[in-house]
Amino acid sequence: MRDIRLNHIEEYIHSRKNVTLDELCLRFDVSKNTIRRDINQISEKGTIQKVYGGVVSNPELVSFKNRTIKNQSEKHEIGRLASSCIEENDLIFIDSGTTTRYMVHYLDPDKPLTILTNSLDVINGVSSMPNVDLFVVGNFYKRNTESFIGLDDPRSLDKYNVNKAFMSVTGVSDTHGLTNSDPLEYEIKKIISEKAKKLILLADASKFGKSTLLTYAPLSRVDTIITSQALPREYQEFCAAHDIEIRHAHPDEEQNRKLNAPGAGF
Known part of the structure; x- marks a missing residue:
């Protein structure tokens, strides 16, 4: 029962952006001591932040599991299109993220290639593929994004000749470029980019027009954008001016139904 209440409280906070403790007590019919204990437990995930008299949503750190479920059918199709860009003997980097992880579903296990990644899901997905040479980047495991981050020596990446980098973002802006919020993730993203x-950007439509703390590459650096819907006019014009290819994912209704069925997913 408490786990269910915690999930409902977290969802309510994200839907309202900021709420008072009194409002939560009234909404969930619990005492202030109880709601404080609940908030303390939820805040350990980093998805909310306590403030005086209440709590606010921290949207950039919404749990990896919840972000993975969101727009799942679109992300599957983006992953399929991204995998179709891979050729035999490519040396590719697959970034960590809730969109790039779906590329693993569509990789040809018989195609010889080298994969460099910091994504635990990618590592697990390709580790049994006999024709894939796998290299892992990062020296610290970040649980809430299921990724490895940080480098003892940034020059350690200089030895890799990356043909294609499949990158994820927290936000995409024509002025601020490709952005994310974690300084240790930023370090790897910047060097690889x-x-x-x-450079192939995988980003569903919700990421465009947003920017976060750190820019790891200008948008003009991108060669191909694989996304889920038609981009706003200013981004279409920017891409045309900078010779950036745009590819759209179009999951059909049957695929959408299957992917959103109970138990579906990675």
Whole structure:
């Protein structure tokens, strides 16, 4: 019962953005001591932040599980399109993220290639593929994003000749470029984005027009954008001016139904 209440409280906070403790007590019919204990437990995940007299949503750190479920059918199709860009003997980087992880579903297990990644899901997904050489980046495991982050020596990535980098973002802006919020994730993203011969951005439509703390690459650096819907006019014009290819995912209704069925997913 308490776990269910905690989930409902967290969902309510994210839907309202900021709420008082008194409002939560009234909404969930519990005492102030109880709601304080609940808030303390939820705040350990980093998805909400306590403030004087209440709590606010921390949207950039909404749990990886919840972000993975959101727009799942679109992310599957983005992953399929991204995998179709891979050729034999490519040396590719697959970024951590709730969209890039779906590429694993559509990789040809018989295709020889080298994968460099910091995503636990990608590591688990390709570790049994006999024709894939796998290299892991990052020296610290970040549980809430299921990724490895941080580098003892940034020059350690210089030895890799990355043909194609499949990157994720927290936000995409024509002025602030490709952004994320974690300084240790930023370090890896920035180095890879500068080294890769071809930069392929995987981002569903909800990411455009947003920016967060850190810019790891300008939007003009991108070669291909794989997204879920038609981009706003200013982004279409920007891409045309900078010779950026745009590819759209179009999951059909039957695929959408299957992917959103109970128990579906990675």
